[in-house]
Amino acid sequence: MSQIPDSKHMTATLGTRILGSVAVAAVLLMTLLGLVVSPEDLVQGHAVRMLYLHVPSIWIAYAAFVLTAASSVLFLIRSRSRADGGRHHDRLAGSAAEVGVLFAGITLVTGMLWGRVTWGTYWQWDARLTTTVLLFVTYLGYLALRRLPADPIVRGRRSAVMALISFVNVPIVHFSVDWWRTLHQKASLSVGRRPEITGEMYWTLLYSTLTVTVVASWLIVHRYRVIRLEELRDEEALNALIASRLREDDVGN
C-alpha cells in the first residue's frame, strides 16, 4: 500500500534529472558569460557583474510569489469542493514560497555586496531596500505559519490568507523606486522603455534570467515532491498506528 518511492528516487524523475542537468549546464555558462565574456561597466567596473545574479533573483522571487498567491487563491476556492481538499495548490504555494524566499535572500545579500562597492555602504533604509527586507520577513512568517501544527486544510486556509496579505508588498517593492526617492537606481529593464543596458551586458542579463528561471523551476518541483512525501509519511504513520491498534483489539477480543 506504500506510495512512497524508494530512497534512490525520492523526488527525482527522468524529467527532473534532465531539468537538473540543463540547470547545472546553464549555471556554468551563466558564470562564464557573467565573469568572463561580458565586459566591465564604464562607471562601475567589475562590480557590474553582480547585476547578473541580483536582478534575475528578484524577478524570480516576484514570479515565485505570484505563483504562491495564485495557488493560494485556487486552494481557497477549491478546498471545500474537492475530495483531496485542493492540497495540490497548497503544496505548490508552499514550494514556490520557499524558492521565492531563497531568491529574495540572494537578492538582499548580492544587493548588500554590490551596494558596498558602488554606493559605499552595505545598507540604507531607503524605500526599495526597506520594502524588500519586509517582503523577505513576511514570507518567512508565511513559511513559519505553514509549520504550525493544525489540520492540513485549516492550516492551508490560514497560510493562503497570509500569502495573499504578503503579496500586497510585491508591487510596492517593484514600484518603490518610481514612487519614492531612493538610493537604489530605477528598474534596469522595463516594458515599453528602451533598455539602458547594451550589447553583451544586455544579453547576459537576459540569459541569466532564463538560467535562474530553470534553476527555480527545478527547485520548486523538488520541494513540491518533498512536501508530498512528508504528507505521505504522516499518513503512513497514522495508518500503521491504526492497523497496530486494530490488531491489538482483535487479539484482546
Next chain:
Amino acid sequence: MDLSPRHELGEPDELRRKVHRNRRWAVLAVTALLIAAAAFVTAQGLRNATLFFRNVDEAVEQRLELGDRRFRLQGRVVPSSVRSESGVTTFQIIHGCVVASVRHVADPPELFTSPWIPVVLEGGWTSGQVRTVAGADTHYFLSDRMLVKHTNEYASANDQRISEEPPHDFLDDCPFDVPAAKS
C-alpha cells in the same frame, strides 16, 4: 478502539498535549519575533524611506527652514570642481541648475571619481562665503558621509571612454556655464 498514544504517564493525553504545547509556543515565539522584525523594518522605512534625500534646488530653497539640521542632499558632482587636501574633499554639486558647494570630511567612495556621478551627502548647511560655478553663495554643505547614487545605465568600458561631458539635457536650461575640465 483507543488511538491515543500509550506512555507511562498519569494522564494518557498528557505527553501529546505537552509536545503540542511546546511546539505551539516555539512557533508562536518565532512568529512573534518575525512580527516584531517586520514592525521594526516598517517603522524604520516610514521614517526614512519616503524622503530619502533632498535635491540641491530644494535644499537651497529650504535653507532657512532647514537651519543647521542634518539631512541628505543629492546632486551631480561638477567634475571640474573637485579638490582634495589633508583628508578634506571640496567640490560642487548641481541639480535643477542650482549649485551647492560641499566640504566633505571623510573618505569618498571609489566611484566618486566618475565625472558627473550623482551623490547623496549627509550633513548640514554651514555659514561661509563660497564661490560656485553659478556665482557667490553664503553657505556651503558640510558633509561627513557620502553615498554614490549610480544610475540604471550600463555601458561597456571597452566601447567608450569616460566622458567629462554632462549627461544629455542636464545643463541645457542653466543660465551659467560649467567649465568642463579643471582650471
